[in-house]
Amino acid sequence: MQKIAIIGCGMMGKTHSKAYQNMKDLDICVKYVSDLDHKKAEVCAQMLNAEIQTLENILKDPEITIIDLCTQTFTHAELTEKAASMGKNIFCEKPIALSITDAQRMIDVCKKNNVKLSVGHVVRFFPEYMKAKEILETPDMGSGAVARFYRGGNFPSHGTDNWFDDIKKSGGVFVDLSIHDFDYLRTVFGEPESIIARSVKLSETKECKNNDHGLAVIKFKNGVLAHVEGSWAEPDNMPVGFHTKFEVNTKNGMIHFDATESMTFNLQLKRQQNNYVAARPSEYNPYEQELRVFIDAVQNGSEVKVSGEEALKSLRVALAANISAKEKRPVLIEEVK
Amino acid sequence: MIKIGILGIAHTHGYSYVRQINKMQDAQVTGLYEENVEFAKRASSELNLKLFNTPQELLDSCDAVIIASENSKHMKYTEMAALKHKHVLCEKPIAVNISDAEHMIKVCKENNVVLQIAFPVRYAPSVRKAKETIDSGVLGDILAVSSTNHGTMPGSWFVEKELSGGGAVIDHTVHVVDIVRWLLNTEITNVSGFYDKLIYDELKVEDCGLLMLELSNGAFMTLDTSWSRPKAHPYWGDVTIRIVGTQGTLFIDAFDEKIEYYCNDKKNGWMNFDIKFDYNLIREFIDCIKTGRKPLTSGEDGLAALEVVLKAYAAKA
Numbered sequence: 247m248q249k250i251a252i253i254g255c256g257m258m259g260k261t262h263s264k265a266y267q268n269m270k271d272l273d274i275c276v277k278y279v280s281d282l283d284h285k286k287a288e289v290c291a292q293m294l295n296a297e298i299q300t301l302e303n304i305l306k307d308p309e310i311t312i313i314d315l316c317t318q319t320f321t322h323a324e325l326t327e328k329a330a331s332m333g334k335n336i337f338c339e340k341p342i343a344l345s346i347t348d349a350q351r352m353i354d355v356c357k358k359n360n361v362k363l364s365v366g367h368v369v370r371f372f373p374e375y376m377k378a379k380e381i382l383e384t385p386d387m388g389s390g391a392v393a394r395f396y397r398g399g400n401f402p403s404h405g406t407d408n409w410f411d412d413i414k415k416s417g418g419v420f421v422d423l424s425i426h427d428f429d430y431l432r433t434v435f436g437e438p439e440s441i442i443a444r445s446v447k448l449s450e451t452k453e454c455k456n457n458d459h460g461l462a463v464i465k466f467k468n469g470v471l472a473h474v475e476g477s478w479a480e481p482d483n484m485p486v487g488f489h490t491k492f493e494v495n496t497k498n499g500m501i502h503f504d505a506t507e508s509m510t511f512n513l514q515l516k517r518q519q520n521n522y523v524a525a526r527p528s529e530y531n532p533y534e535q536e537l538r539v540f541i542d543a544v545q546n547g548s549e550v551k552v553s554g555e556e557a558l559k560s561l562r563v564a565l566a567a568n569i570s571a572k573e574k575r576p577v578l579i580e581e582v583k
Numbered sequence: 584m585i586k587i588g589i590l591g592i593a594h595t596h597g598y599s600y601v602r603q604i605n606k607m608q609d610a611q612v613t614g615l616y617e618e619n620v621e622f623a624k625r626a627s628s629e630l631n632l633k634l635f636n637t638p639q640e641l642l643d644s645c646d647a648v649i650i651a652s653e654n655s656k657h658m659k660y661t662e663m664a665a666l667k668h669k670h671v672l673c674e675k676p677i678a679v680n681i682s683d684a685e686h687m688i689k690v691c692k693e694n695n696v697v698l699q700i701a702f703p704v705r706y707a708p709s710v711r712k713a714k715e716t717i718d719s720g721v722l723g724d725i726l727a728v729s730s731t732n733h734g735t736m737p738g739s740w741f742v743e744k745e746l747s748g749g750g751a752v753i754d755h756t757v758h759v760v761d762i763v764r765w766l767l768n769t770e771i772t773n774v775s776g777f778y779d780k781l782i783y784d785e786l787k788v789e790d791c792g793l794l795m796l797e798l799s800n801g802a803f804m805t806l807d808t809s810w811s812r813p814k815a816h817p818y819w820g821d822v823t824i825r826i827v828g829t830q831g832t833l834f835i836d837a838f839d840e841k842i843e844y845y846c847n848d849k850k851n852g853w854m855n856f857d858i859k860f861d862y863n864l865i866r867e868f869i870d871c872i873k874t875g876r877k878p879l880t881s882g883e884d885g886l887a888a889l890e891v892v893l894k895a896y897a898a899k900a
Binding site: 390391392394442443444446449459461463465469470471472473475477479480481495496497498499500574575576 | 726727729731773775776777778779781782790791792793794795797803804805807809811812813815816825827830831832
């Protein structure tokens with residue numbers, strides 16, 4: 247039996263709690279939840295009937311085999327080091343860290359302590375992205391040519407102390423948001439060679455409080471070109487909040503997806519608040535799937551699906567975008583040390 | 584009655600321009616001169632056009648010309664027309680190099696004739712509405728633009744560099760650059776990006792391009808110029824522009840009004856039902872001829888857009 251502790255009960259901690267609620271068929275137990283904000287911890291504790299504990303006490307409990315790290319990005323490296331040295335397997339939310347050094351430290355400490363490390367690049371588990379990869383891998387489509395990926399919505403103002411707004415804590419829109427697309431693109435087209443990017447925060451184009459927006463063009467080693475747009479620039483409370491969109495052109499065709507065109511449930515109500523719903527209800531939960539795969543790897547000693555090394559490679563692309571945006575020049579991915 | 588001659592129709596946009604003029608009371612097409620016998624035959628039979636044997640004969644028949652020839656011939660034809668004091672509506676891009684474009688502007692100015700560049704999407708109601716919206720200030724300061732001008736690979740002379748000046752980059756950079764310069768009242772100060780031949784092995788020019796542009800107002804912009812629409816796609820391509828401001832965002836998809844049709848006996852497709860960009864473009868030309876004013880899309884606009892293209896070719900990362 248795997249006994250799990252969730253560290254960090256913000257947005258992702260809650261999302262993971264919901265995912266664990268669906269795992270009644272597994273021989274697992276979320277024993278603890280932990281958050282510096284007691285109110286946030288209480289929400290997850292209630293959802294899972296778990297005990298609220300401090301990180302120190304959790305790590306001391308030998309029953310705990312898995313630490314599900316849902317804290318702010320800048321804390322990942324230090325907490326992973328602590329947990330791994332206590333022999334805990336670690337599922338870490340994305341992005342793995344804010345620097346290559348930190349990410350490498352996390353990989354090394356987990357290896358040294360013989361524990362598993364996996365990172366929550368959940369887009370790999372999203373059904374539309376899985377289907378897209380499957381289509382692109384059919385011989386009919388031919389090899390890739392030029393792709394466009396959009397991911398955006400309003401600013402994530404739910405973060406404690408508005409930490410997403412602090413580039414030293416979140417890495418900005420490329421490192422926190424577009425990293426999903428960088429990671430996914432790597433699974434489809436292999437490693438990128440160079441990137442040209444600009445972002446509102448890093449290019450310092452205009453005074454722009456509390457939002458970020460980034461555009462990047464990438465050349466992959468196999469010649470494929472890709473455009474990645476990541477945005478926190480949409481106004482709050484819009485009918486279309488967060489959404490994703492992609493298009494991939496190949497030698498013999500193209501695929502197109504736009505989340506706003508895939509709404510299966512549309513509701514309009516005669517009232518002032520929350521009067522409009524457009525959604526795609528689903529029984530499939532990608533967060534649950536990524537956690538199931540990790541739990542299975544811990545249980546059976548098999549390989550994790552998204553390793554620390556994989557997450558580091560995707561981080562490298564995002565950091566290259568940041569450098570390009572700051573220095574306003576094309577950046578080779580391998581420049582990023 | 585404004586008499587308009589068609590000087591070259593290698594570019595199929597010329598067909599649409601003739602059809603627009605045929606709808607008008609105050610203009611008529613006098614005929615066509617086209618060097619390429621095959622293009623000439625096809626156009627004259629499809630559009631019921633009188634064929635002239637020389638450019639000069641065509642010029643003698645009209646007050647103004649529409650030049651829809653291959654790009655590299657724009658300069659030659661514009662010069663011929665201007666020297667005969669005929670107004671010019673020239674297909675985009677204005678030319679294939681800066682000196683040709685500058686000469687076209689100069690010769691039209693010296694001979695006091697209109698030089699309009701065919702940037703029809705600038706005449707799209709959605710784009711005009713965007714101009715009003717941005718000018719009103721509701722979007723705040725403009726921070727970033729991401730845009731596309733996708734198309735199907737056109738083949739023919741479009742892929743012969745001596746005639747076209749290049750591939751997807753020269754073909755599809757100019758429209759959106761022209762629109763954005765106007766919308767944001769800005770110039771493009773820096774160009775970088777990637778382009779390559781990635782889809783059609785047989786080509787000698789690029790079929791894909793992704794550009795990163797910096798604008799004089801401090802914003803940045805990407806532009807996808809790719810001929811990446813597969814032949815199986817129900818529509819030829821797109822012009823989309825996403826604009827992010829400090830106070831809001833705006834997304835333009837200029838050709839998105841459509842009826843989808845599914846027919847057992849032919850290819851499925853999307854059909855537009857209210858797009859009159861070319862009609863508006865020709866109305867502008869006729870109005871400028873009548874009033875002597877400068878067109879909304881001038882030779883200078885054509886030159887500015889071409890400069891971005893040439894910078895993109897020079898800046899391949």
